[in-house]
Amino acid sequence: MNLLKRTAFIFSEQTPSLALGSFPTKQISLTKTNPPASSSSRPRRSKKRFANMSLEKLMEKFLEQSMEAEDNFYRLEQQRLQAEDKRREEEHSRELQMLQMLGQIFNGIRTPSTAPQATPQPSCIPQTNPAVPLTRPTFGNRNHPPALTEFVSRSQPAGPGLLMEESDAQFIERSFSLGTAAVDNVIPLVRNTIPPLTSKKHKGQDGRIGIIGGCQEYTGAPFFAAISALKVGADLSHVFCTKDAAPVIKSYSPELIVHPVLDSPNAVEEMEKWLPRLHSLVVGPGLGREEMLLKNAKEIIERSKLRGIPIIIDADGLWLVAKEPSVIQGYQRGILTPNFMEFTRLYEAMHHEPLDSTDHKRSAQQLSIAMGHLTLVLKGEEDIITDGKNMLSCSQEGSGRRCGGQGDLLSGSLGVFAHWAFSSPPDAIKGMNPSLVAAFGATSLTRQCNRQAFHKHSRSTSTSDMIQEISSAFKKLFES
Numbered sequence: 001m002n003l004l005k006r007t008a009f010i011f012s013e014q015t016p017s018l019a020l021g022s023f024p025t026k027q028i029s030l031t032k033t034n035p036p037a038s039s040s041s042r043p044r045r046s047k048k049r050f051a052n053m054s055l056e057k058l059m060e061k062f063l064e065q066s067m068e069a070e071d072n073f074y075r076l077e078q079q080r081l082q083a084e085d086k087r088r089e090e091e092h093s094r095e096l097q098m099l100q101m102l103g104q105i106f107n108g109i110r111t112p113s114t115a116p117q118a119t120p121q122p123s124c125i126p127q128t129n130p131a132v133p134l135t136r137p138t139f140g141n142r143n144h145p146p147a148l149t150e151f152v153s154r155s156q157p158a159g160p161g162l163l164m165e166e167s168d169a170q171f172i173e174r175s176f177s178l179g180t181a182a183v184d185n186v187i188p189l190v191r192n193t194i195p196p197l198t199s200k201k202h203k204g205q206d207g208r209i210g211i212i213g214g215c216q217e218y219t220g221a222p223f224f225a226a227i228s229a230l231k232v233g234a235d236l237s238h239v240f241c242t243k244d245a246a247p248v249i250k251s252y253s254p255e256l257i258v259h260p261v262l263d264s265p266n267a268v269e270e271m272e273k274w275l276p277r278l279h280s281l282v283v284g285p286g287l288g289r290e291e292m293l294l295k296n297a298k299e300i301i302e303r304s305k306l307r308g309i310p311i312i313i314d315a316d317g318l319w320l321v322a323k324e325p326s327v328i329q330g331y332q333r334g335i336l337t338p339n340f341m342e343f344t345r346l347y348e349a350m351h352h353e354p355l356d357s358t359d360h361k362r363s364a365q366q367l368s369i370a371m372g373h374l375t376l377v378l379k380g381e382e383d384i385i386t387d388g389k390n391m392l393s394c395s396q397e398g399s400g401r402r403c404g405g406q407g408d409l410l411s412g413s414l415g416v417f418a419h420w421a422f423s424s425p426p427d428a429i430k431g432m433n434p435s436l437v438a439a440f441g442a443t444s445l446t447r448q449c450n451r452q453a454f455h456k457h458s459r460s461t462s463t464s465d466m467i468q469e470i471s472s473a474f475k476k477l478f479e480s
């Protein structure tokens with residue numbers, strides 16, 4: 001009723017056409033109607049009721065028409081999005097065809113007589129070797145080299161069974177840790193990957209991140225990952241979770257786009273529709289270990305690999321990898337982020353022998369190599385980051401507080417850093433593996449958030465407190 005009174009006030013203060021835009025002025029005249037001559041003799045109350053009744057009708061009509069207008073708007077918007085999707089897919093498939101042709105030409109130049117002829121491929125399903133990253137759109141205001149340059153410079157063979165420059169044993173012996181020096185050496189590279197904030201860009205360009213996870217038991221983990229991605233600088237954050245987890249996750253934040261599809265009968269198709277729009281995928285936070293959910297997650301990983309999307313695998317996603325390493329093995333845009341427990345499980349699954357826990361760096365390197373030089377982030381007192389050839393260690397000061405969910409903050413942020421790093425030209429990161437740079441950015445940030453939050457909340461520090469620190473920790477590390 002208060003709303004009605006307020007509306008009546010607004011209408012009566014303005015001209016009809018200003019008050020209701022395109023709504024017929026006839027209706028407005030209701031509010032302007034002068035009371036009948038005899039009204040002065042009526043009791044004051046009934047006059048009020050009469051006025052209210054007119055307003056109710058007016059409001060009803062108003063609401064009806066605005067709902068109609070809204071419906072029209074959404075219908076048109078949906079048509080626009082569909083057309084946009086189609087355009088992008090065609091563009092994407094043209095780009096892939098071009099890359100495949102260039103790849104063939106390039107192979108032909110390197111080994112003219114022995115290179116096998118690639119069989120023609122359907123335009124929209126690239127058969128690109130997953131070890132060869134696909135180019136992705138670069139940031140608006142940078143003079144990036146053309147796609148060919150990036151393709152050629154990053155198409156060094158790597159992965160299981162592929163040629164490598166040194167033997168695996170040599171890699172291990174040659175391993176190095178940058179220790180504290182890494183902070184000085186790698187942070188500037190992380191900075192170089194961060195897209196500048198300009199008025200020239202549109203929503204989505206700085207990152208559209210997908211999180212696969214969220215089930216009946218775990219709704220916090222995908223939320224932490226998705227909101228962290230937004231806070232780090234992604235424009236849009238999508239969560240693909242089960243039907244019953246969706247309303248819960250939505251209720252935590254209106255800023256997340258939540259798809260209740262992970263347990264639907266056509267889950268994979270539902271999620272795949274979104275892949276062309278996603279820049280990176282984080283698989284595992286709060287996924288759970290139910291067979292059907294793991295199967296859907298596996299299938300979506302396979303389809304994302306075909307599109308060259310950076311894939312971060314954490315938590316229950318690592319459970320899946322321990323059972324079926326081939327799902328991600330050798331994919332050069334894959335990053336695993338195990339805690340020690342998850343690391344041990346993976347190591348033992350790959351090596352079929354107990355982990356020698358005296359030398360974490362060596363074990364991490366061995367596991368990365370066994371996984372086809374996948375980047376591995378072994379979290380702990382010191383975060384060990386390795387792709388089997390190079391090793392970084394992040395010892396940014398954190399705190400002694402180990403509340404659950406910190407790993408989710410890490411994997412969500414890594415989704416964004418990975419997109420930025422893979423979209424940067426090689427010279428911005430001095431030819432370093434983009435996964436390593438991204439992982440270093442995300443671990444430094446997580447630990448800095450932990451430190452800052454602990455400073456304020458000490459033993460009560462929770463992951464939500466850490467997420468509140470993302471903005472200032474980010475500024476401190478990368479923008480000052």
Ligand SMILES: NC(=O)C1=CN([C@@H]2O[C@H](COP(=O)(O)OP(=O)(O)OC[C@H]3O[C@@H](n4cnc5c(N)ncnc54)[C@H](OP(=O)(O)O)[C@@H]3O)[C@@H](O)[C@H]2O)[C@@H](O)CC1
Pocket residue numbers: 217218219220221222284285286287288315316339340341342404405407408
């Ligand atoms: N709010 C939410 O919704 C949150 C939900 N989450 C979600 O929960 C799901 C399951 O994830 P998880 O990590 O609890 O499962 P799992 O790997 O079986 O570990 C279980 C046991 O392993 C041990 N352990 C753990 N870390 C260790 C270490 N560093 N070093 C050594 N041991 C270690 C420890 O054993 P204990 O100490 O009890 O002997 C622990 O109890 C997953 O989807 C995740 O995303 C979380 O993200 C948190 C916030």
Ligand SMILES: Nc1ncnc2c1ncn2[C@@H]1O[C@H](COP(=O)(O)OP(=O)(O)OP(=O)(O)O)[C@@H](O)[C@H]1O
Pocket residue numbers: 315338339340379380381382383398399402403404405406407408409410443446447
């Ligand atoms: N002992 C430690 N000292 C300092 N930082 C640590 C320590 N252990 C973990 N961390 C940091 O905490 C973050 C999360 O690691 P953690 O091992 O808690 O992950 P997790 O168990 O996968 O988390 P989650 O609770 O989300 O599942 C990492 O950035 C890591 O650097």
